[in-house]
Amino acid sequence: MELPPFQALLDAHGHDVHRFLVAGVGRGDADDCYQETMLAALRAYPRLRDAANLRGWLFTIAHRKSIDHARGRRRTPIPAGDDLPEPTVTDPELRDGTVWVAVRSLPPKQRTAVALRFGFDADYGAIAAVLDCSEEAARRSVHEGLKRLRREVER
Amino acid sequence: MTDEFRLPPLADTDPGPLPELGAAAAVAGLLDVAYATEDSPVGELLLAATPHGLVRIAYLEPGGAGVDAVLAELSARVSPRILRAPGRLDPVRRELDEFFAGRRREFEVALDWRLSSGFARRVLRATARIPYGAVSSYKLIAASAGSPRAFRAAGTALGGNPLPIVVPCHRVLHTGGGVGGYAGGIDRKRALLGLERGQG
Numbered sequence: 262m263e264l265p266p267f268q269a270l271l272d273a274h275g276h277d278v279h280r281f282l283v284a285g286v287g288r289g290d291a292d293d294c295y296q297e298t299m300l301a302a303l304r305a306y307p308r309l310r311d312a313a314n315l316r317g318w319l320f321t322i323a324h325r326k327s328i329d330h331a332r333g334r335r336r337t338p339i340p341a342g343d344d345l346p347e348p349t350v351t352d353p354e355l356r357d358g359t360v361w362v363a364v365r366s367l368p369p370k371q372r373t374a375v376a377l378r379f380g381f382d383a384d385y386g387a388i389a390a391v392l393d394c395s396e397e398a399a400r401r402s403v404h405e406g407l408k409r410l411r412r413e414v415e416r
Numbered sequence: 417m418t419d420e421f422r423l424p425p426l427a428d429t430d431p432g433p434l435p436e437l438g439a440a441a442a443v444a445g446l447l448d449v450a451y452a453t454e455d456s457p458v459g460e461l462l463l464a465a466t467p468h469g470l471v472r473i474a475y476l477e478p479g480g481a482g483v484d485a486v487l488a489e490l491s492a493r494v495s496p497r498i499l500r501a502p503g504r505l506d507p508v509r510r511e512l513d514e515f516f517a518g519r520r521r522e523f524e525v526a527l528d529w530r531l532s533s534g535f536a537r538r539v540l541r542a543t544a545r546i547p548y549g550a551v552s553s554y555k556l557i558a559a560s561a562g563s564p565r566a567f568r569a570a571g572t573a574l575g576g577n578p579l580p581i582v583v584p585c586h587r588v589l590h591t592g593g594g595v596g597g598y599a600g601g602i603d604r605k606r607a608l609l610g611l612e613r614g615q616g
Contacts, residue, residue: 266487266498268451275434292435299437303446303497360423379423 264312267303274316275299277381278323284361284376285327294330298323317390324373324391331369363413364406370394371406378403438501442467448495450504453483457516457611458581458604462486463505466494469526470508472578475600493531512581518611521548523582535561536573543574546587549612553591575599581608 278298282291302322309318364375370392377383377391388399441447451464453476462483464472471494474486491498502509507525514520532540542560546552558570574585580600586608590596598605 263488263492264496266449266491267496268487268498268500269484271434271437271499279434296435296437296440300440300444300446303437303441303499304444307496364423375423380425 262310262312264306264309265315267306270302270315270319271299274319277316278319281320281373281376281380282323282327284364284380285323285372286330287362287365290330294323294326297330298326301326314390317387320373320377320391321393324369327373328369360410360414363410366413367406367409370402371409374399374402375406375410438499438504441497441499442501442504446497447499447501447504448497449490450499450501451487451490452500452502452505452509454505454509454512456512458600458607461512461581463508463512464490464498465504465508466528466530468528468530470579470582471528471531473580473582475580475604479601479604515581516611518614525582527579527582531578532573532576535563535566535569536576538562539570539573540577540579540583540585543577543585543588544583546584548584551587551589551609554588554596555591557588571597584608587612 275295279291279295282294282298285291286294298319302319305322364372367375373392374388377388383391385396385399385403388403389396392399392402394402438447438450442450445467447467449464449466449471451462451472454461454463458475459478459480460476462472462474462476463470464474464486472486472490474481476483476486487498511520511523511525515523527544529537529540538561539557542557543552545560554567554570554574555564557574558564558567561570561573563569570588574588575597577583577585577599580586586598586605588596595602595605595609
């Protein structure tokens with residue numbers, strides 16, 4: 262299959278993936294996470310079967326790396342699941358970032374769903390592709406995430 | 417409803433420049449092709465190297481291909497694991513700078529010959545042995561490559577030279593002394609010949 266040069270993916274989507282990771286894990290850890298994401302993508306790239314949604318593919322890897330990253334930070338292996346609270350990270354550099362800092366404390370699927378919906382204006386189909394779930398599940402993740410965020414912020 | 421709840425635009429978070437990937441990818445053995453673009457007295461060049469050596473020099477516009485076209489070719493023929501990583505091309509860039517300044521007569525960087533094969537590769541290897549400032553002919557080069565009568569095929573092979581300048585196809589002329597063709601355009605060929613005669 263004819264794949265575009267990997268640099269073309271970086272030029273087209275690199276900044277968005279990085280922004281997504283800043284939203285998900287904070288600026289302090291986003292660079293490491295970005296590098297892990299892109300190296301994993303580069304490793305898998307030549308064997309990729311479906312080049313129809315390369316952007317979604319990169320975001321899927323970034324989503325997984327942001328989960329790995331949170332686990333690595335805790336230094337203890339934990340089971341996969343959606344009901345794991347993330348440690349809240351404060352980031353003084355994040356302008357107007359109160360709500361986005363709260364986004365980081367959401368469970369991973371909700372966090373990614375909310376970040377894609379409100380950070381990148383992604384529709385539910387695109388979110389579902391990144392999370393490898395149904396559109397209905399993507400919609401639910403956004404909804405649950407927002408509900409939880411509002412509780413956090415109004416508290 | 418949840419819709420009342422608004423998040424500020426994410427763009428406001430300004431994450432700064434992207435982390436560089438080339439070095440980490442090279443260490444991990446994942447950088448199959450590193451490339452850079454470089455200005456030269458014969459126009460802008462694209463330089464590309466694999467872990468084995470320099471694999472491609474391409475003349476960019478005007479008259480040559482665009483970056484996208486060259487990278488698409490490398491992606492299809494070498495590997496799609498291609499990154500812009502100028503640091504990986506530093507040794508090549510240094511030798512080219514010295515060459516264009518008239519301070520270098522031979523290139524020492526390792527070459528990756530994978531973009532040529534068979535007769536074409538033999539033609540290019542014979543061409544690589546033509547000394548600085550000297551010239552040869554399509555006929556002689558065809559003979560060196562083992563097929564004295566295949567001078568037209570030799571011309572085609574030289575026209576497809578993936579490593580112009582470093583594999584000096586500009587030193588191959590018509591037997592009668594005519595300058596012949598050049599994939600980068602006749603003006604570039606004349607400029608390179610002039611440089612080697614000390615008229616650079």
